[in-house]
Amino acid sequence: MSPDVHTLTGAYALDALDELERRRFEAHLAECPDCTREVDELRATAAKLAMAAAETPPDRLRQRVLAQVATTRQEPPATVAATAARPRPPRRTGWAVRLTAAAAGLAAAAALLLGVVTVRTGAERDAARAQLAELQSRYAPVAELASAPDARGDSGTGAHGGTAFVLASHARDRAVLLVADLPAPPAGHTYQAWLIGGAGQPRSAGLVPPDPGTGAPPLQFTGLAGATKVGLTVEPAGGSPQPTTTPVVLFDLPA
């Protein structure tokens, strides 16, 4: 390992690297047990700096946290790095298959995607029908794209839960992105999608519409050439020219 790379353990442990350097260093860490051990120790040291700054938290914080915990599901152990590094299991087209079938029965797929609850009463059924009709029109671009002969889909699991799915057709240079169950971004923030790979910096694919419940159509984008991955980051409202945070979801752009 070059001494120059090793020097970065300090800056890394203090979160003082910019995004690009951080990713490079993490790639290096994966194959450098010495660096990993040093980073762990330096993080423990940095934690001392945090402990030294401890203050008495107000009781309202405790109340809010406990209230939120009471309604928050726990995640299975998983990390972005692990998801990105591991070769994907062969179920990569699961969503695509469902969606392609959905060209015939789109409502079923939309119901599946958005987790429409079990229907019990007639009124609920009517409401669900209305909702599905609305979804059908909103997801028309998905059905249309799914009819492209080379349309492929792939999905990634969020570091903090939820799923993102991309259906892409390179022949048409078009793609749509759908998300489900991602945690709401912090106030004043939004999810932004990025095309990563090829020459140069990540390219913005646009802002991910907020909760599907708001009726916004899914994000559509073009300019797929050269990109190999799709990532979502949390950005300030309005988006950023370049990612400023670690992707919460990162997965392969379907080839």
Place this chain on the structure above:
Amino acid sequence: MHDSGWPPRRTGQPQRPPESERADRDTAEQLLGLVAKGDESAFERLYPLVAGAVLGMVRRVVRDPGQSEEVAQEVLVELWRTARSYDPAKGSALTWALTMAHRRAVDRVRSAQAATQREARVGAESVRREFDEVAEAVATNLEREQVRRCLASLTELQRESIMLAYYGGRTYTEVATVLRAPLGTVKTRLRDGLIRLRDCVGVSR
């Protein structure tokens, strides 16, 4: 120089920091293990062990009190949500929580707008003030005394680089600009400063 820090419990020694902290740490880890199984009451007991440090540190980095509480809340809920991802081999439960918290705090301030705002107050004068403010706050209790003492044993460049990076949430490139020091030097000082600090506070895993 601190000794090796092991065994964890040296009985009959009047000096308090490592023992008392280690006792907390064991508890935090056991609790986190229960939290990973979905035990909400364990989370309630874990909360007081981590919340103060999480909030205090986030506040140093984010500065705005409202936003700081928001970030602290996110982090504390994240502890619950991702408890199963905690790997004891990587460090203590508190370190895990604080690593997560610092990352979140830094993400929050390092957004485009925040960067512009920070640019505006990057003058040496304000940095000095920020530094003094932190140094003062850091010196207010006994546990902090050790950290303060250890920070004082660093060179000025090591200390200021570390404090600007950690409490200021700045990248080392920003630190270099603020301190008008070469990039390579700051990079090196962050590492050797932290290593010296590590040896002084007696971090062991």
